[in-house]
Amino acid sequence: MIVLISLPAMSQGRKYQKGMLKAIQEMNEVNDPAGSLQYATSFEEFAQSYPTQWIPSYYASYILITTSFAESDPAIKDTLLARANKSLDKALDLAQEESEVHTLDALYLLGMMSVDPAVRGPEYFEDFNSALNKAKELNSNNPRAVLLDGMMTANLPDFMGGGPAVAKPIYLEAEKLFNEFQNDDPLWPSWGADLVKDELEKVKDVVIEE
DSSP states (O other): OHHHHHHHHHHHHHHHHHHHHHHHHHHHHOOSGGGGHHHHHHHHHHHHHSTTOSHHHHHHHHHHHHHHHHOOOHHHHHHHHHHHHHHHHHHHHHOTTOHHHHHHHHHHHHHHHHHSHHHHHHHHHHHHHHHHHHHHHHOTTOHHHHHHHHHHHHHSOGGGTOSHHHHHHHHHHHHHHHHHOOOSOTTSOOTTHHHHHHHHHHTTTOOOOO
């Protein structure tokens, strides 16, 4: 009887794993940000079908956030981010103690600031720092959290302790953490390794201050 009861759950687990793997692989093969929007819908549907799993909501939000960065129209950016926030809230509710979710929250807040940096930078800066600090508190070796720290630092003015020379060591630390990062879950977030290489290329001629 125990076996018969557990069989449907096992089947559902395999279906979830197989479907999510396929969607993640296909998402990673799309080079055009707008083309990945269809996968946001797929992950939103996964989140509805598997309401106890945080990773589908994570990926739905991630796609919408990153797509917003590629948009130039502030109204479209805001629409994408509003939709992203709904999935992000679900992921946060399900995984309050997961560093990756708080890192995604920081990425979302970067997206919000990017809509109108002059106005929204001051508005969301403290929230960004809080999300990032929580991510690093939960896992100081999360390379994505360190990468976002470097990106924010690079764009801060000198009087706030920012700039490329200050950001470069942070990028180098992120690169090191990406090289060392291991997780046996094939569904686990893996973005950022290429991005940190791009950011390091931008500061390759910057001399690190002693």
